Amino acid sequence: MLPRSRRETTRLLFLISPSLFWLTLFFVLPLLLVFAISFGQRGTYGGVRWNLTLENYGRFLDPLYLRIFGRTIVIALTTTLICLLAGYPLAYFIATRPARWRNSLLLLLMIPFWTNFLIRTYAWLLILRDHGLINTLWTGVLHNFMLWAAAAVPLPLWDPLVSATASPLPLFGSNLAIIIGLVYGWLPDMVLPCYAAIERFDFSLVEAAQDLYANRRKTFLRVILPLTMPGIVAGSILVFIPSLGAYVTPDLLGGAKSVMIGNVIYSQFMSARDYPFGSAISLVLMAVMLIGTLLYFRLGTENEVN
Amino acid sequence: MKSTRIKKKRQGRWLDRLLTAHGIAGYLFLYLPIVILVIFSFNTSKYAGAWRGFTLDWYKTLFANRSIGAALKNSLIVAGGSTLIATIFGTLAALAMERYDFRGKLAFDSVLYLPIIIPDIAMAVMLLLFFILAHLQLGLTTIVISHIAFNISFVAVVVRARLAFFDVTLEEAARDLYADEWQTFRRVTLPLIMPGILGGALLAFTLSIDDFVITFFTAGPGSTTLPLRIYSMVKLGVTPEINALSSMMLLFSMALVFLSIMLQKGGGSGIEIV
Numbered sequence: 001m002l003p004r005s006r007r008e009t010t011r012l013l014f015l016i017s018p019s020l021f022w023l024t025l026f027f028v029l030p031l032l033l034v035f036a037i038s039f040g041q042r043g044t045y046g047g048v049r050w051n052l053t054l055e056n057y058g059r060f061l062d063p064l065y066l067r068i069f070g071r072t073i074v075i076a077l078t079t080t081l082i083c084l085l086a087g088y089p090l091a092y093f094i095a096t097r098p099a100r101w102r103n104s105l106l107l108l109l110m111i112p113f114w115t116n117f118l119i120r121t122y123a124w125l126l127i128l129r130d131h132g133l134i135n136t137l138w139t140g141v142l143h144n145f146m147l148w149a150a151a152a153v154p155l156p157l158w159d160p161l162v163s164a165t166a167s168p169l170p171l172f173g174s175n176l177a178i179i180i181g182l183v184y185g186w187l188p189d190m191v192l193p194c195y196a197a198i199e200r201f202d203f204s205l206v207e208a209a210q211d212l213y214a215n216r217r218k219t220f221l222r223v224i225l226p227l228t229m230p231g232i233v234a235g236s237i238l239v240f241i242p243s244l245g246a247y248v249t250p251d252l253l254g255g256a257k258s259v260m261i262g263n264v265i266y267s268q269f270m271s272a273r274d275y276p277f278g279s280a281i282s283l284v285l286m287a288v289m290l291i292g293t294l295l296y297f298r299l300g301t302e303n304e305v306n
Numbered sequence: 307m308k309s310t311r312i313k314k315k316r317q318g319r320w321l322d323r324l325l326t327a328h329g330i331a332g333y334l335f336l337y338l339p340i341v342i343l344v345i346f347s348f349n350t351s352k353y354a355g356a357w358r359g360f361t362l363d364w365y366k367t368l369f370a371n372r373s374i375g376a377a378l379k380n381s382l383i384v385a386g387g388s389t390l391i392a393t394i395f396g397t398l399a400a401l402a403m404e405r406y407d408f409r410g411k412l413a414f415d416s417v418l419y420l421p422i423i424i425p426d427i428a429m430a431v432m433l434l435l436f437f438i439l440a441h442l443q444l445g446l447t448t449i450v451i452s453h454i455a456f457n458i459s460f461v462a463v464v465v466r467a468r469l470a471f472f473d474v475t476l477e478e479a480a481r482d483l484y485a486d487e488w489q490t491f492r493r494v495t496l497p498l499i500m501p502g503i504l505g506g507a508l509l510a511f512t513l514s515i516d517d518f519v520i521t522f523f524t525a526g527p528g529s530t531t532l533p534l535r536i537y538s539m540v541k542l543g544v545t546p547e548i549n550a551l552s553s554m555m556l557l558f559s560m561a562l563v564f565l566s567i568m569l570q571k572g573g574g575s576g577i578e579i580v
Binding site: 016019024027030033037086096110111120133242246262265282285289293 | 328333339340394396398428436439452455458552560
């Protein structure tokens with residue numbers, strides 16, 4: 001209802017003014033500030049000189065930054081795709097179990113999700129680093145086995161295997177490690193919306209499709225998939241956005257170099273002290289994220305209509 | 307005809323087995339790293355690669371570590387303070403959004419949703435610049451301010467989900483029984499949306515106590531929270547003390563999950579939407 005009387009207006013003001021005040025002061029204003037600063041220049045001692053220049057956006061076109069940005073988008077898209085391919089069947093699995101199991105399965109899904117993100121990433125550091133679990137098995141158990149096998153059955157076939165297991169696998173610092181970390185961190189974000197969509201899905205429609213001689217593949221592609229599309233769209237956005245802006249995962253699993261755009265933003269603020277350039281990158285990141293989301297939403301809803 | 311039906315049935319059974327195998331693999335993927343972390347927190351060896359024997363020493367050094375105690379205290383102050391304020395503000399905003407139409411509602415709605423959508427590093431950068439230019443000393447206060455800014459949105463979303471299913475006739479009934487507006491709110495509306503408010507508060511608390519990126523950017527000297535402490539420990543080098551700390555935090559988040567389940571049983575909060 002529209003507030004009619006003066007009392008209604010007062011009540012509405014009472015309800016919205018605290019959050020309006022807070023979000024204007026500590027969200028909208030900072031956002032405008034970043035926008036303004038992105039056209040400024042770095043001062044001599046790290047401050048900001050207020051000019052009107054597009055220099056910072058121009059610097060972004062440097063191949064170095066474009067490459068990092070490209071890699072960031074590829075990593076975020078790969079993460080989203082893997083989450084979708086692994087998460088949708090997982091959601092389908094949970095949604096098609098008997099009702100009494102479903103809540104426990106969801107609970108089991110939530111526990112890692114509510115665990116500190118740093119800790120979840122750190123767990124993978126233990127597994128993937130040079131002296132980590134996988135490499136201990138690789139250079140220890142597997143290497144010893146190869147040596148033993150080579151001694152027992154002397155064949156030239158063992159030589160490459162012996163030398164391959166002699167040194168650790170270059171997992172730590174690789175894009176693969178980052179993608180594993182991101183998938184691990186955001187998989188529940190994909191499963192939950194997909195689950196919500198599949199759980200709402202009316203399975204009698206499958207019977208109807210099969211009565212009409214649709215095979216399994218057709219039933220899935222023409223009936224189940226389009227009707228659960230909103231869950232897929234929501235899940236993909238929920239995975240894509242934090243992957244695009246990831247800082248912790250590439251920082252811990254990606255080694256010393258700046259691998260993703262989040263690390264570049266970090267270093268502009270924390271070590272280079274180039275606030276204008278850092279602001280410009282943040283804005284580009286937000287713009288890409290917003291455009292990507294809108295495009296995906298449009299794609300998703302179009303599919304739904306067809 | 308009969309043979310194709312049998313074939314179809316067999317194919318279906320295979321698909322279901324595949325689905326079950328995938329489900330089991332999915333849960334193994336989610337739990338294996340955590341289990342490994344917990345197991346190695348009891349490992350005698352400093353290097354996590356191999357098992358050398360059982361010990362509780364890392365828990366002893368953890369509890370003896372003063373800086374972790376201080377970080378925990380800071381974390382609780384930040385999470386408690388920001389949850390309290392964000393829950394009040396967010397609930398009020400949710401009531402306004404569900405109950406009223408007003409000019410600029412769409413704009414306010416967007417501002418309310420944006421902090422959820424934008425990457426936390428972007429929000430961290432914005433707030434840092436704002437605090438620097440406003441000459442605010444970075445510390446616990448700036449962390450709490452920032453956490454309130456993102457938590458208002460999460461609380462508002464959860465409470466709105468609850469309000470969407472609210473039966474307005476209950477309020478009308480209360481008014482018919484000569485309850486004034488305040489009484490109606492206190493005795494009817496508030497108890498009915500309470501699970502949503504508690505769910506929102508729990509979510510806000512978890513987000514706040516887990517937040518690393520925004521806290522990292524808005525923290526100053528002496529305001530190290532638990533995630534910041536863990537981060538610097540990890541950066542300095544992997545020790546089993548972190549495994550012990552992680553295991554303790556894991557236990558804590560499990561407790562929180564069970565608490566949220568209990569809340570949900572009390573009438574379905576909005577937690578399931580997150």
